[in-house]
Amino acid sequence: MFGLEKREQDSSSDVPEKKRGLVRSLREGLRRTRESLLGGLTSLIPGGRPIDSATLDTVEECLLVADVGMEATEAIIGRLRERHRQQRIDDGDALYAALREEMVALLAPVARPLVVPADRRAPFVLLMVGVNGAGKTTTIGKLARQFRAQGLSVVLAAGDTFRAAAVEQLRIWGERLDVPVIAQATGADAASVIYDALAAATARGADVLIADTAGRLHTRENLMEELKKIRRVLGKLDPEAPHETMIVLDATTGQNGLAQAEQFRKAVGVSGIALTKMDGTAKGGIVFAIARRLGIPLRYVGVGEQSDDLRVFDAGEFVDALLDRGAGR
Numbered sequence: 001m002f003g004l005e006k007r008e009q010d011s012s013s014d015v016p017e018k019k020r021g022l023v024r025s026l027r028e029g030l031r032r033t034r035e036s037l038l039g040g041l042t043s044l045i046p047g048g049r050p051i052d053s054a055t056l057d058t059v060e061e062c063l064l065v066a067d068v069g070m071e072a073t074e075a076i077i078g079r080l081r082e083r084h085r086q087q088r089i090d091d092g093d094a095l096y097a098a099l100r101e102e103m104v105a106l107l108a109p110v111a112r113p114l115v116v117p118a119d120r121r122a123p124f125v126l127l128m129v130g131v132n133g134a135g136k137t138t139t140i141g142k143l144a145r146q147f148r149a150q151g152l153s154v155v156l157a158a159g160d161t162f163r164a165a166a167v168e169q170l171r172i173w174g175e176r177l178d179v180p181v182i183a184q185a186t187g188a189d190a191a192s193v194i195y196d197a198l199a200a201a202t203a204r205g206a207d208v209l210i211a212d213t214a215g216r217l218h219t220r221e222n223l224m225e226e227l228k229k230i231r232r233v234l235g236k237l238d239p240e241a242p243h244e245t246m247i248v249l250d251a252t253t254g255q256n257g258l259a260q261a262e263q264f265r266k267a268v269g270v271s272g273i274a275l276t277k278m279d280g281t282a283k284g285g286i287v288f289a290i291a292r293r294l295g296i297p298l299r300y301v302g303v304g305e306q307s308d309d310l311r312v313f314d315a316g317e318f319v320d321a322l323l324d325r326g327a328g329r
């Protein structure tokens with residue numbers, strides 16, 4: 001069977017211990033979505049039983065329940081029905097294999113990891129955006145840790161000057177990771193904080209600057225204006241900055257996240273997505289809707305609150321973790 005094969009491979013092959021641990025934590029993080037997806041499937045598709053059109057209807061329902069969304073579900077199911085018509089799916093295992101293939105194919109175009117180019121003259125500037133509570137500040141801490149582990153020097157900019165606790169939260173991450181945090185008092189002009197931070201990062205010869213931003217001001221328009229201003233002032237120091245504008249989306253908000261991404265994309269442009277809290281939801285199928293509807297590169301997936309709970313998004317690894325029938329449901 002699919003999942004079992006995969007598990008044996010992992011434990012017996014030469015996959016390094018660390019990598020195996022990461023794959024395990026991705027599986028654990030996707031547990032609730034997997035249960036929702038496979039809960040309806042395994043009982044209906046025992047290996048060897050012929051697949052009929054009703055089975056495919058069940059698959060369709062399971063995808064919709066997991067928040068895969070109408071469009072992505074229809075894309076996947078359409079392809080499966082076509083294969084079934086051609087009699088290339090005759091039992092449960094073949095259906096699983098086909099489903100895996102179609103899912104990976106749908107995600108592959110957005111599985112484009114963030115790459116910090118090695119031949120840089122100036123700091124690589126990462127501007128983090130997203131609504132309050134999405135996980136921006138936490139994701140910044142996790143990213144800073146990953147970059148440090150890659151031997152890159154990092155500076156953080158406390159650009160969420162709206163909430164009193166926001167600067168403090170970033171400072172704590174900075175202390176924990178031994179990464180400098182450039183900040184001013186609550187209420188300061190966010191664009192000026194981030195401008196200063198880029199100047200400081202450049203002076204230090206830092207590799208990466210990660211800028212935090214507010215998720216809410218008095219109105220959504222205020223926020224978008226502030227973000228535009230931040231982009232403008234960064235451009236004065238480095239015409240190519242920000243090199244990445246990453247939106248942080250909370251997976252537990254499901255389809256709502258798609259609307260947020262559209263809003264931010266329209267206002268300030270978005271070049272990448274970090275999808276957080278996959279561990280807290282059965283609606284992780286949202287990744288397929290993101291791939292289908294937005295087509296914005298999905299860089300990272302957050303699977304917990306700890307500093308190492310951030311996975312680089314890999315389509316094959318993700319789908320395997322999602323469909324793994326042997327992974328302790």
Ligand SMILES: Nc1nc2c(ncn2[C@@H]2O[C@H](COP(=O)(O)OP(=O)(O)O)[C@@H](O)[C@H]2O)c(=O)[nH]1
Pocket residue numbers: 130131132133134135136137138139215248276277278279280301302303304305309
């Ligand atoms: N379970 C879980 N919680 C997360 C994840 N990412 C962030 N959080 C939590 O979400 C809450 C809001 O995060 P925060 O970084 O403050 O959001 P911000 O307002 O966008 O900066 C915090 O309690 C975080 O610990 C994740 O991947 N999984």
Ligand SMILES: [Mg+2]
Pocket residue numbers: 136137138160166212
């Ligand atoms: Mg924050």
